[in-house]
Amino acid sequence: MKVYEFLAEGFEEVEALTPLDMLRRAGADIRLVSVSGASEVTGAHGVRVGADLPLSAVSGLPDLVILPGGMPGAQNLRDSEEVCRIVTETARQGGFVAAICAAPFIPGELGLLEGKTATCYPGFEPRLKGAILSSETVVRDGRIITAAGMGAALPFAEMLVSALFGSEKAEELMRAIVAGARR
Helix, strand or coil: CEEEEEECCCCCHHHHHHHHHHHHHHCCEEEEEECCCCCEEECCCCCEEECCEEHHHCCCCCCEEEECCCCCHHHHHHCCHHHHHHHHHHHHCCCEEEEECCCCHHHHHCCCCCCCEECCCCCCHHHCCCCEECCCCEEEECCEEEECCHHHHHHHHHHHHHHHHCHHHHHHHHHHHHHHHCC
């Protein structure tokens, strides 16, 4: 399974790294893509993360595209015509589009949430054009997956694993994580 997670300056670190970790544990071929083309991208709280490739090196469409939130990271993603093209084409070709926190406004403004149930960080609801708003922390409607914020990063990642690899794999990973937390 090919996954692109787009990183733009000012992304929310937990929302980006939790899905990255969980999907790699599950066996996904996930690549962190630097929107600016820099080899490192700085998150909203000053954490620098190494990118796997620049946006200019992306080829083909992924099975899943992930848009982490954080500001100004989510707005920087929205400002990239190439990110918006890949997100739109991934959705049109039957791939998954996942966005957390502020980032669900991106598929919202691109018209991908029309008639879909979705959630987001409070205050961004007006930008989820055409969406049926939910108060749930994580929502999957077909091939669109949205989450409300940083506190939903782990259930969001679990939902992504479930979407790509099935609920058994997601449950297995969650059991391993919880078992480690109980020690």
